[in-house]
Amino acid sequence: MKVLRDCGSIVAVLFLLLVSCSTVPITGRTQLDIVPNSTMLAMSLQEYDTFLKSHQLSSDREQTQMVKRVGERIQRAVEQYFAQHQLSRELAGYGWEFNLVESDEVNAWCMSGGKVVVYTGILAITQDEAGLATVMGHEIAHAVAKHGNERMSQALMAQMGGTALSVALAQKPQQTRELWMTAFGLGAEVGVLLPYGRLQEEEADHLGLIFMAMAGYDPNTAIAFWQRMSAKKDSKSPPAFLSTHPSDETRIRKIKALLPEAMRYYTKPR
Numbered sequence: 001m002k003v004l005r006d007c008g009s010i011v012a013v014l015f016l017l018l019v020s021c022s023t024v025p026i027t028g029r030t031q032l033d034i035v036p037n038s039t040m041l042a043m044s045l046q047e048y049d050t051f052l053k054s055h056q057l058s059s060d061r062e063q064t065q066m067v068k069r070v071g072e073r074i075q076r077a078v079e080q081y082f083a084q085h086q087l088s089r090e091l092a093g094y095g096w097e098f099n100l101v102e103s104d105e106v107n108a109w110c111m112s113g114g115k116v117v118v119y120t121g122i123l124a125i126t127q128d129e130a131g132l133a134t135v136m137g138h139e140i141a142h143a144v145a146k147h148g149n150e151r152m153s154q155a156l157m158a159q160m161g162g163t164a165l166s167v168a169l170a171q172k173p174q175q176t177r178e179l180w181m182t183a184f185g186l187g188a189e190v191g192v193l194l195p196y197g198r199l200q201e202e203e204a205d206h207l208g209l210i211f212m213a214m215a216g217y218d219p220n221t222a223i224a225f226w227q228r229m230s231a232k233k234d235s236k237s238p239p240a241f242l243s244t245h246p247s248d249e250t251r252i253r254k255i256k257a258l259l260p261e262a263m264r265y266y267t268k269p270r
């Protein structure tokens with residue numbers, strides 16, 4: 001599949017298609033963005049409802065509370081960061097929710113609009129609250145950096161000739177839904193797996209570390225989490241999460257390089 005990664009080199013094409021770009025907070029990268037936020041939010045809500053109806057919420061109260069607690073702390077950090085940088089409008093229409101679903105699958109994701117799902121299968125690897133904050137910070141970073149919009153835009157450009165999402169949905173509903181699920185890391189559900197792009201992964205690590213630090217979780221603990229995740233790579237059944245978030249030494253080295261910056265945002269909770 002031809003993936004359009006670079007906004008700059010395809011400006012002429014984009015112009016003809018009346019395609020727009022937007023800017024990622026914190027990193028300032030320009031990204032392809034042809035899907036209106038309102039459409040993404042509406043589709044998120046619908047897919048999120050469908051997902052919750054077909055999956056069982058965890059009955060473990062303590063773990064469920066932990067997911068909600070960590071999620072809310074990261075939500076506050078994101079809102080604070082966006083307010084400090086006059087970006088609060090980017091979070092308009094968000095209705096944050098944090099759910100733990102019963103599933104052996106090692107996975108977690110955050111859809112547009114702040115709908116976060118953690119699978120019980122990933123808790124063995126997150127191990128504690130800081131580990132969970134690493135995953136949730138990372139997934140929430142993908143959402144607020146609009147990586148889902150970007151992947152959906154790239155997919156619409158590459159596979160449907162730049163068709164508007166609403167038109168694609170009307171004409172090829174199943175194919176469009178599958179692209180959408182893949183764009184948000186639910187690809188395992190439909191048997192289509194595409195990793196996030198390298199730049200998107202680096203951005204999610206970068207933003208995620210800052211958000212977890214602002215939420216009062218020591219960003220240094222992210223290293224141990226990614227090392228545990230990396231160890232799963234060679235196991236008999238590598239997690240779906242690793243298909244969309246490859247974990248390797250390069251990633252861990254880059255996270256280490258980001259730690260001094262992230263630590264400037266960290267205040268130990270009293």
Ligand SMILES: [Zn+2]
Nearest residue numbers: 196201204245
């Ligand atoms: Zn990721």
